[in-house]
Structures are given as structure tokens and as C-alpha cells.
Amino acid sequence: MKKAPFLFGLTLATAVAVPAMADLPTSPTAGHANVDALLGYGFKDGFDFALGARGGYTLPMNVYIGGTLIYFFGKSQSTPIGDVGGSVLSIGVEGGYDFYVNPVVIRPYLGLGPDFLMANCPSGFTCNGDTKFAAWLGGAVFYPFNENWFAGADMRVHIVSDATNFQLFANGGYQF
Numbered sequence: 001m002k003k004a005p006f007l008f009g010l011t012l013a014t015a016v017a018v019p020a021m022a023d024l025p026t027s028p029t030a031g032h033a034n035v036d037a038l039l040g041y042g043f044k045d046g047f048d049f050a051l052g053a054r055g056g057y058t059l060p061m062n063v064y065i066g067g068t069l070i071y072f073f074g075k076s077q078s079t080p081i082g083d084v085g086g087s088v089l090s091i092g093v094e095g096g097y098d099f100y101v102n103p104v105v106i107r108p109y110l111g112l113g114p115d116f117l118m119a120n121c122p123s124g125f126t127c128n129g130d131t132k133f134a135a136w137l138g139g140a141v142f143y144p145f146n147e148n149w150f151a152g153a154d155m156r157v158h159i160v161s162d163a164t165n166f167q168l169f170a171n172g173g174y175q176f
Contacts, residue, residue: 027098027105028144029058029175036173038070038154044165047072047088047158054171056094064096064107089116090134090158104152105142111135115160134160140171148174 038052050073056066074087092113099106115134119127138156145151154169 025100025102026060027058027062027100028147029064029098029105029142030062031058031060032175033057034066034150034173034175036150036171038068038169038171040070040154040167040169042072042158042165042167044163047165047167048075049073050167050169052090052169054094054173058098062098062100064094064098064109066095067091067093067113068111085120087118087120089118090114091116092134092136096140103143105144105150107140107142109138109140111138111156132160132162134158136167138167142171144175148176150175 035055040050050070052070054068056064058064070090072088074085092111094109094111096107096109112135115132117130119129136156136158140154142150142152151172154171156167158165158167
């Protein structure tokens with residue numbers, strides 16, 4: 001009995017949403033591949049200053065598929081045995097949707113992939129790294145300067161099994 005209202009609501013929402021999505025303007029990124037550089041910061045230990053790259057393709061229906069590679073430099077601390085620190089390499093696939101709100105493109109996205117935690121120990125000592133699965137929910141805003149070049153900002157919530165981290169990035173790139 002309770003399924004009927006749910007199915008009715010789902011049918012009504014689909015009937016309203018599908019034609020509305022068909023009326024959305026095509027993004028200038030649609031049908032193009034892109035590469036961009038990321039410069040940012042994560043607000044959690046180990047996820048500090050970062051450099052990265054993103055690449056992907058936006059399908060003609062504004063659906064984005066791609067991936068990122070970001071290196072977080074981390075911090076080191078002085079200890080009686082020497083400097084000890086760590087860094088993180090985050091690699092993953094991303095999927096999202098490009099909304100064109102003239103003059104910018106807004107892309108909400110979801111990403112998944114491994115985080116490689118690397119420990120840096122003083123010479124003579126052994127440190128073990130670790131690999132953890134991560135997921136991130138984010139959004140990017142791109143301002144196209146012309147048909148090929150763009151710049152923007154990116155923010156995401158990066159979730160690892162034992163930590164959540166907010167990250168901000170500036171980005172710039174080229175689409176072809």
C-alpha cells in the first residue's frame with residue numbers, strides 16, 4: 001500500500017524533471033576533453049598544500065567523466081630522532097554534470113579512489129605508508145576566457161575511512 005504514493009511521486013517527479021533538463025542550455029564544455037592544473041589546500045593534517053591535475057571529457061549531454069591526481073605535501077615535525085612527516089597522493093575517477101549559467105560552468109561532482117599515505121622518516125628508520133579508499137563530493141566553477149582556456153575554483157569534502165577533510169583549489173586549464 002505504501003508503494004503506491006512513492007511510485008506516483010517518482011513518476012510525477014520524472015515527468016516534470018526530464019523535460020526541464022532537456023531545456024537546459026548546452027554547456028560550452030559539452031563534447032570537449034579538458035585538462036587543468038589544480039593548486040590548493042586541505043584543512044586537515046597530511047592534506048595541506050597541494051598540486052594536482054584533472055582530465056576528462058564532457059559528453060554532449062553535459063555529463064562529465066574524468067579523473068584527478070593530487071599530491072598533498074603534508075608537514076614534517078622535528079623529533080629527537082630527526083624530522084618525521086608524511087604526504088598524501090590522491091588518485092581517483094570523477095563523474096559530474098556541467099550546468100551552463102552564463103558566463104560560467106558549474107560542475108557538481110562525485111569522486112572515488114585510493115589515497116596513498118606516504119611516511120617520511122629519518123635515515124636509519126623504517127616507516128610504513130598506507131593506502132585507504134576515499135570518496136569526495138565537490139563542486140567546481142569554470143570561467144571560459146575563450147573557446148579553449150578557462151580558470152576557476154574547486155571545493156570538495158574528501159572522506160577517508162578515519163577522517164573528513166575540506167579542500168579548496170584554484171584551477172586553470174585548456175579544453176580541446
